[in-house]
Amino acid sequence: MDTATLAQLDENHIIPTYGRFLPCLIEGKGCYVNDSDGRRYLDFGAGIGVNSLGYCDDEWQAAICKQAGRLQHASNLYGSEPGFLLAQALCQRTGAHKVFFANSGTEANEGAIKAARHYGLQKHGTGHDAIISLQNSFHGRSYGALSATGQTALQNNFGPMLPNFRYVPQGDLQALEQEFAKGDVCAFFLEFIQGEGGVLPLTPQYLQGVTSLCEKHDILLVADEIQTGLGRTGTLLASEHFGISPDITTLAKGLGAGLPIGAILFNEKSSIALGKGDHGTTFGMNPVACAGANVVLKRLDEAFLQDVQKKGIWLENALHKLPNVLDVKGKGLMWGFGLTEPHSAAKLRESCQERGLLVLLAKDRVRLLPPLIISDSELAEGVSIIKEAIVSFG
Numbered sequence: 001m002d003t004a005t006l007a008q009l010d011e012n013h014i015i016p017t018y019g020r021f022l023p024c025l026i027e028g029k030g031c032y033v034n035d036s037d038g039r040r041y042l043d044f045g046a047g048i049g050v051n052s053l054g055y056c057d058d059e060w061q062a063a064i065c066k067q068a069g070r071l072q073h074a075s076n077l078y079g080s081e082p083g084f085l086l087a088q089a090l091c092q093r094t095g096a097h098k099v100f101f102a103n104s105g106t107e108a109n110e111g112a113i114k115a116a117r118h119y120g121l122q123k124h125g126t127g128h129d130a131i132i133s134l135q136n137s138f139h140g141r142s143y144g145a146l147s148a149t150g151q152t153a154l155q156n157n158f159g160p161m162l163p164n165f166r167y168v169p170q171g172d173l174q175a176l177e178q179e180f181a182k183g184d185v186c187a188f189f190l191e192f193i194q195g196e197g198g199v200l201p202l203t204p205q206y207l208q209g210v211t212s213l214c215e216k217h218d219i220l221l222v223a224d225e226i227q228t229g230l231g232r233t234g235t236l237l238a239s240e241h242f243g244i245s246p247d248i249t250t251l252a253k254g255l256g257a258g259l260p261i262g263a264i265l266f267n268e269k270s271s272i273a274l275g276k277g278d279h280g281t282t283f284g285m286n287p288v289a290c291a292g293a294n295v296v297l298k299r300l301d302e303a304f305l306q307d308v309q310k311k312g313i314w315l316e317n318a319l320h321k322l323p324n325v326l327d328v329k330g331k332g333l334m335w336g337f338g339l340t341e342p343h344s345a346a347k348l349r350e351s352c353q354e355r356g357l358l359v360l361l362a363k364d365r366v367r368l369l370p371p372l373i374i375s376d377s378e379l380a381e382g383v384s385i386i387k388e389a390i391v392s393f394g
């Protein structure tokens, strides 16, 4: 279908919540994707960190096709082999005690919010249901997840939010302790690197302080690793960089490598929070999505993760050398940077697309989340396009 027809269909029938960058993407392989005008792009966005194995990875594709021809769905009343194996692999690889499967990041966070409140009730009785999260965080768009999202711009027009959500500034342990001292808190949600917020990492010192405060007050530490997890930062979970074991970790994006799946990982302490009948979802633990995710976990072995770290170091150095680039921050294959005035990230994104490279934005910064399988030469190709685009601004 041609671009004009697609744009017309979109305008006529899709509710306009997204400002779309046409033309539409049609088909891809590896780190490259073609649009409806027949143009080819190197993709440094990977569908917002979703296509961790690139487009249409052979092994992943074979696994999901095989599973789709065997059993495409089984209710959670029965369960499924790919789901149980995925849960086992996640527990073995992360040290988690138990897993709940959802269908998206938002849903994983919703489950984590319910679990946290139930934990507060079980451990401390009523009145321990407050949830603290960071300003400028992003946890999703449904009411629980949006209430935890510390961005009034996203919440305005949709109030009221759920009660008892409060926000603290990044890096401020005193503000956090003040909230904990109120005695009504059950959980603290954080992203190790704020993704949508601009690719902004928390410091190891702050995180050490956070873990000891959570322990001291028996407050669950919930890590939203929906964007940072599954090898994105060069370790299976970003928590490994800091030597932290959160009580609850939420996953989604890269886990399915392109199919919708989310997961909540519980440690032993938090796993008491969800029992029979406490939570559910029809599509959760879908066997096709789980078969794909099993391939992702298998591929993300130590050697693969080391390679992501190596590529990340190269990318960081290359970004630092670019003209007019400010404030390069990130880890592994998750990077963000700003541009010196009067250049804008939005303009750079557009200019990169014109030159055959897809990049993402996060607030007023450029965000790079290339597929984890990207080669050294593809990385270099992308960086040289970014450089060309910046230089073209004059």
Ligand SMILES: *Cc1c(COP(=O)(O)O)cnc(C)c1O
Residues within 6 Å of the ligand: 104, 105, 106, 107, 109, 138, 139, 140, 141, 191, 195, 196, 224, 225, 226, 227, 252, 253
């Ligand atoms: C994308 C994202 C979410 C929301 O996930 P969805 O799958 O879009 O619902 C939540 N938290 C973080 C950190 C994310 O990056």
